Amino acid sequence: MFRGPLEMSMLKRARAKKAVNIRIFDIRYFTKGKHRLADDYSYGGGSGMIMKPEPIFEAVKAASGESYSKLQKKNRRFPWIILLSPQGVQFTQKKAKVFAGKKHLIFICGRYKGIDERVRRYLINEEISIGDYVLSGGEAAAWVITEAVTRLIPGVVGDKESVETDSFYRENIFDWPHYTRPFKYRGWPVPKILISGNHKKIQVWRRKKALEKTFSRRPDLLLKEKNYE
Ligand code: ADE
Numbered sequence: 001m002f003r004g005p006l007e008m009s010m011l012k013r014a015r016a017k018k019a020v021n022i023r024i025f026d027i028r029y030f031t032k033g034k035h036r037l038a039d040d041y042s043y044g045g046g047s048g049m050i051m052k053p054e055p056i057f058e059a060v061k062a063a064s065g066e067s068y069s070k071l072q073k074k075n076r077r078f079p080w081i082i083l084l085s086p087q088g089v090q091f092t093q094k095k096a097k098v099f100a101g102k103k104h105l106i107f108i109c110g111r112y113k114g115i116d117e118r119v120r121r122y123l124i125n126e127e128i129s130i131g132d133y134v135l136s137g138g139e140a141a142a143w144v145i146t147e148a149v150t151r152l153i154p155g156v157v158g159d160k161e162s163v164e165t166d167s168f169y170r171e172n173i174f175d176w177p178h179y180t181r182p183f184k185y186r187g188w189p190v191p192k193i194l195i196s197g198n199h200k201k202i203q204v205w206r207r208k209k210a211l212e213k214t215f216s217r218r219p220d221l222l223l224k225e226k227n228y229e
Contacts, residue, residue, distance in 0.1 A: 001139040011147060014156045022146065023063065027051075030058035042114065050114040057123060063106050079104030081124045084138030084145075086112065088127035091145055093168035095128070099145070100152035107145065109138035172221040174214045176206035 002024050005011065014020045028038050032054070039049035064079055080102045089095075099105055108115075108124065112134055120127065130141040150156055157163045166175065179190040193205050214222055 005143045014150050019153050019156045020150050025059045025063050027055045027059045030055040048113045050116055051110055053116040053118045056119050079106050081106045083108045083124040083127045084141040085127055086129045086134050088129040091128050091130045096148040099149045107142040109142050111137050172224050173210050176210040
C-alpha cells in the first residue's frame with residue numbers, strides 16, 4: 001500500500017536527499033505462533049476481529065530503535081506515536097506544522113473496526129483522523145499526513161516561496177486563481193490585469209480573489225482568522 005506513494009515525486013526526492021527517513025513496519029511480522037495472528041475475537045462477544053496489542057507494541061518498539069528504551073526510562077514518550085482512526089482529532093495544516101517540528105513520528109495503521117483499547121490507553125501519544133469518513137484502515141491516512149508533513153521540512157520543496165504561498169500556510173485562506181499560457185483557450189481569456197505588468201494591482205487582485213473564494217466556500221475559515229473577525 002505504500003510503495004507507490006512513497007516512491008514517487010516529492011516524497012521520493014525528499015527521501016533521496018535524506019531530508020526524511022521513512023520506514024515501513026509490517027505488524028504481522030511481530031506476531032507469534034504458528035498462525036501469526038495479528039487479530040483475535042472480541043472479549044464480550046460480537047462480530048469483528050480486534051487487533052491484538054502485543055504485535056503493535058512490539059512493532060512500535062522496533063520502529064523506535066534505541067531512542068524508545070532510553071527515553072522511556074526518563075518516562076518521556078519519544079518518538080511521537082500517532083494512532084490513525086476516524087475517532088481521532090482532525091488533521092489540519094496546523095497539526096502538519098507541529099508534526100514537521102518533531103524528530104520522529106510513528107503512525108500506527110489499525111484496521112478501523114477494532115484495535116485493543118490498551119494500545120490507545122498505554123502506547124500512543126495522540127489519535128488522529130484525516131476527516132469524517134471511514135477508511136478500512138489507516139494506511140491512506142498515514143500517507144496523506146506523511147505527504148503534508150514532509151513538504152514542510154526545510155529544503156524538501158525547492159521553491160520555498162511555493163510552500164509559503166500555499167493555502168493555509170500562513171493563514172486559513174485559499175490560494176488565488178492561477179493562469180498560464182495560452183492567453184486565450186477556447187475563447188476564454190486570462191483576466192487582463194494579470195498581463196498589465198502592474199505588480200501592485202496584481203497583488204491586490206490576488207488578495208481579493210483569495211478572500212472572495214474563501215468567504216464564499218468556507219466562511220468558517222475566515223472567522224477563525226483574528227484579522228478578519
Ligand atoms: N482509519 C479509518 N478511517 C480513518 C480516518 N478517517 N482517518 C484516519 N484513519 C482512519
